[in-house]
Amino acid sequence: MMSxxxxxxxxxxxxxxxxxxxxxxxxGRTVTSSxxxxxxxxxxxxxxxxxxxxxxxxxxxxxGYNISYLxxxxxKILHVDHEWDVAVIGAGDIGSAVARYKxxxxxxxxxxxxxxxxxxxxxxxxxxxxxxxxxxxxEKISEAGIKIAMIAVPANLAQEVANQLVEAGVKAIxxxxxxxxxxxxxVRVQYIDPSIHLQRMTYYLx
Amino acid sequence: MMSxxxxxxxxxxxxxxxxxxxxxxxxGRTVTSSxxxxxxxxxxxxxxxxxxxxxxxxxxxxxGYNISYLxxxxxKILHVDHEWDVAVIGAGDIGSAVARYKxxxxxxxxxxxxxxxxxxxxxxxxxxxxxxxxxxxxEKISEAGIKIAMIAVPANLAQEVANQLVEAGVKAIxxxxxxxxxxxxxVRVQYIDPSIHLQRMTYYLx
Numbered sequence: 001m002m003s004x005x006x007x008x009x010x011x012x013x014x015x016x017x018x019x020x021x022x023x024x025x026x027x028g029r030t031v032t033s034s035x036x037x038x039x040x041x042x043x044x045x046x047x048x049x050x051x052x053x054x055x056x057x058x059x060x061x062x063x064g065y066n067i068s069y070l071x072x073x074x075x076k077i078l079h080v081d082h083e084w085d086v087a088v089i090g091a092g093d094i095g096s097a098v099a100r101y102k103x104x105x106x107x108x109x110x111x112x113x114x115x116x117x118x119x120x121x122x123x124x125x126x127x128x129x130x131x132x133x134x135x136x137x138x139e140k141i142s143e144a145g146i147k148i149a150m151i152a153v154p155a156n157l158a159q160e161v162a163n164q165l166v167e168a169g170v171k172a173i174x175x176x177x178x179x180x181x182x183x184x185x186x187v188r189v190q191y192i193d194p195s196i197h198l199q200r201m202t203y204y205l206x
Numbered sequence: 207m208m209s210x211x212x213x214x215x216x217x218x219x220x221x222x223x224x225x226x227x228x229x230x231x232x233x234g235r236t237v238t239s240s241x242x243x244x245x246x247x248x249x250x251x252x253x254x255x256x257x258x259x260x261x262x263x264x265x266x267x268x269x270g271y272n273i274s275y276l277x278x279x280x281x282k283i284l285h286v287d288h289e290w291d292v293a294v295i296g297a298g299d300i301g302s303a304v305a306r307y308k309x310x311x312x313x314x315x316x317x318x319x320x321x322x323x324x325x326x327x328x329x330x331x332x333x334x335x336x337x338x339x340x341x342x343x344x345e346k347i348s349e350a351g352i353k354i355a356m357i358a359v360p361a362n363l364a365q366e367v368a369n370q371l372v373e374a375g376v377k378a379i380x381x382x383x384x385x386x387x388x389x390x391x392x393v394r395v396q397y398i399d400p401s402i403h404l405q406r407m408t409y410y411l412x
Contacts, residue, residue: 008406015405019384023361041386079408086404093303098400100299103384107401108408147411148404155229172407174400178225178309180247188410190403194304194380195313197396198292198354199221200214201378202285202314204394205353 010051016041017048018074022106025067033064080108087141087149087170089161091116091124091131094176095152100127109148113140137161141168148172155179162189216257222247223254224280228312231273239270286314293347293355293376295367297322297330297337300382301358306333315354319346343367347374354378361385368395 020040024032034045034052041048052058052070055077059065075081086109088099099114114126117134124131132140141149149170151161158177165173171187178193226246230238240251240258247254258264258276261283265271281287292315294305305320320332323340330337338346347355355376357367364383371379377393384399 011409012406014409015402016386018405019399019402020386023385042388077409078405079412080405084404084408093306097299097303101400103399104401107384107405109401109404148407150400171411172404174403174407178313179229180222180226182248188407190407192398192400192403193225193309194307194356194398195310195315196221196225197380197398198290198315198378199224199284199286199313200218201354201380201394201396202290203217203220203283205377206285 006054010054013043013047013051014074014078016043017052018071018078018080019107021065021067021071021074025071030067031064032067034059037065075108078108083108083110084148085110085112085144085146087112087137087144087146087165088114088152089116089134089137089149089165090114090152090176091118091121091126092152095150096126098150098152098176099129112144112146115140137164138168141165141170146170148174150174150176151181152176210260212260216260219249219253219257220280220284222249223258224277224284224286225313227271227273227277227280231277236273237270238273240265243271281314284314288314289316290314290354291316291318291350291352293318293343293350293352293371294320294358295322295340295343295355295371296320296358296382297324297327297332298358301356302332304356304358304382305335318350318352321346343370344374347371347376352376354380356380356382357387358382 020037034048038045038048058070088095088111091114099111113132114129115132115134115137121131122133147170149165151158153161155177158179159181162181162183166183166187173189175181175189176192183189226243240254244251244254264276294301294317297320305317319338320335321338321340321343327337328339353376355371357364359367361383364385365387368387368389372389372393379395381387381395382398389395
C-alpha cells in the first residue's frame with residue numbers, strides 16, 4: 001500500500017494529525033472522528049478522511065477512529081515509531097534553545113550533539129550537551145550514523161554547513177538559517193524562518 | 207490589481223522571493239532572472255514568472271528583473287514596506303531566543319515587548335527588553351496598537367494566550383507552541399513546530 005506516490009502536501013498534514021491525536025490521548029480520550037480532528041486543526045473532515053484513506057483503512061463508518069491505533073499507524077507511516085538521533089549545528093540563541101527543547105519528546109527525535117566553531121563556545125555546556133568542535137562535525141556525525149541535523153548558524157555559513165552534513169551522511173536538514181540551501185537529490189531540507197511566516201500573514205493585514 | 211483573490215500558496219512563496227532578492231542585493235547584484243531565482247529556491251522559473259505576474263509586470267522579456275525595484279514591490283505587496291511592532295509571549299528558551307533574534311532586521315518586524323507569568327522572570331532583562339507581567343498583556347498590547355504576536359508558551363497555555371491576544375486586537379499570531387489554536391475569522395495563525403517539519407522528512411527516510 002506504500003508503493004503509490006503520495007503528494008507531499010498530504011504527507012505534510014500527517015504530522016499535524018499525529019500531534020492532535022497524541023494530545024487527545026494525553027487527555028485520556030480513546031476514540032475520535034474526522035469531524036473532531038478537523039475542528040481542532042481547521043481542516044475539513046472530508047480532507048482528513050481522504051488523506052488517511054491513501055494509507056489504508058483506519059476507521060469504520062459511524063464508529064470513528066481508535067486513537068491509539070491511529071497514532072501507532074501514523075508513527076509507522078512517518079517512521080517515527082522509533083527515535084531518531086539529531087545533531088544541532090550552531091550553539092547561538094536558536095541552536096541552544098533547540099538543543100534544550102522539550103518538544104521533541106514522544107515526537108520521534110532526540111538531540112544527541114551540538115557543534116559550534118567558536119572557541120569560546122566549544123567545551124561549554126548547553127543543557128545535557130557539551131558543545132563540540134565544528135572541525136570534528138563530519139567525523140562525529142558519520143561515526144554516530146546520524147541522519148538528521150538542524151542548522152542554526154548565520155545565513156552566510158549555512159550552505160557550507162549543509163555540504164559538510166551531506167558528506168557526513170545526513171539525509172534530512174531542518175534549516176533555521178534564513179537562506180535557501182542546495183542539497184543533492186536524496187537529501188531533504190525544511191525551513192524555519194519566522195520572518196517568512198510573518199510576511200505570509202502581513203499580506204492579509206491592513 | 208489587488209482586488210482578485212490570490213491563492214494562499216502563491217502568497218506563501220512571495221516571502222521566499224523577497225528573501226532571495228534581498229540577499230542578491232546585499233551581494234551587490236542589480237538584475238536577476240526567474241531562472242536564477244528559481245535555482246536558488248528550488249522552484250521552477252515558470253512558477254516564479256506566473257506567481258509574480260499575478261501582481262503586475264515586474265520584468266521585461268529578455269532583460270530580467272531589476273532587483274531593487276522588485277524588492278520594493280514585494281515589500282509593498284506583503285505590507286512590509288514599513289516595520290511592524292511585535293510582542294512575544296513567553297520568556298523561556300524559545301521566547302528569549304526569538305526576542306533577541308537578529309533575523310527580523312530588514313524583514314519588516316521589530317520585537318517591542320515580551321511577557322511572562324513567572325514572577326522569577328518578570329522584571330528580568332532579555333536583550334533590550336524587560337520581561338513584563340502577563341497580567342498586563344491585554345492592556346499593554348492594545349495601548350501600543352500591536353497587531354502581531356508570537357506565542358512561545360507551553361502547549362496547554364497557548365489557547366488562553368491566543369484568546370487574550372485576540373481581545374487585545376492582535377490580528378496575526380505566530381505560534382511556537384506545539385498545538386493548534388482556534389482564533390476568530392479575521393485573525394491569522396502560522397505555526398512553527400520543528401517536530402512537524404522533521405516528521406515531514408522522516409516519511410521519506412529509510
